[in-house]
Amino acid sequence: MFTILIPTYNNIDYLKICLDSLKKNSSFKHQIIIHVNEGKDGTLEFVKRNNYNYTFSSENIGMPKALNKASSLAETDYILISHDDFYYCPGWDTELHNEVTKIGHNNFYLSGTMVGSGQIKFNAGETADQFQETKLLENMSNIKIEDFQGTTKCPGLVHISIWNKVGGWSEEFSPTGGDDTDFAMKLWNLNIRIFKGIGNSLAYHFGSVTTRKKNKSLFTYLGSRGNKIFIKKWGMEINFFEKFYLNSGIDSKKNLIVNKYDGALLEPKKNLNYYLGLIKCKLLIFYLYLIRFKY
Secondary structure, three states, X not given: OEEEEEEEEOOHHHHHHHHHHHHHXXXXXXXXXXXXXXXXXXXHHHHHHOOOEEEEEOOOOOHHHHHHHHHOOOOOOEEEEXXXXXEEOOOHHHHHHHHHHHHOOOOOEXXXXXXXXXXXXXXXXXXXXXXXXXXXXXXXXXXXXXXXXOOOOOOEEEEHHHHHHOOOOOHHHOOOOOHHHHHHHHHHHOOOOOEEEEEEEEEEEOOOHHHHOOOHHHHHHHHHHHHHHHHHHHOOOHHHHHHHOOOOOEEOOOOEEOOEOOOOOOOOOOOHHHHHHXXXXXXXXXXXXXXXXXX
């Protein structure tokens, strides 16, 4: 059915939870490809011992390069981009499969909905050893939401022909930061207008655990660098693209739909707020050239 790409970086406890959930809670048989960054915590041996498809790098090459390496082994028609700190809830793949069938063509980018540290705030444990699976499953009916406009980008589903047309994820964003929105922009420029979050396709997210291993200053640096690369590459900020083009979609503080899915996206409405945001983007571009920012 899907090829699930899972980059992991010395995160074996979370990876085991993720893989176990895919085994227990998937309705279809999927190809799983794990990219092991370093694997010094026993991940590489675990993956080999359990006969998972995998790619490997002796150092942490980051999200874009890891996804691209793993995708080279794909054998199905659909690529699902995953983190290693997801717990996939029952029915996650049925909902995506049904939506693909309903659309009837390949020009889409679908995403699941993240619970926990994501679009829906719900605490079933912040770490692997605190995870309360039973609590999560017992509350499934209370945390589902309607389909929404835009995309959460991960878990994200795209046809492999589209993945190949845009060359996967852009490696200039490595190790991470801005790469997911860049992928959405490449799809937009391919004239894809169906960016849809599936409210009933749920994955519990522990919250970028691998990223949290870094100190805050590095996390801030990565985010800032990613936005700078995005601005210089596309002529606009990440937030500007997501707000005015993708029309994204959920108020995670209130667990409310901001923009309910109502069909394929149109060109952005060029009102006063649009032009004010665009002026800000142009000033930032000028600033980046002024400081001779390179990536």
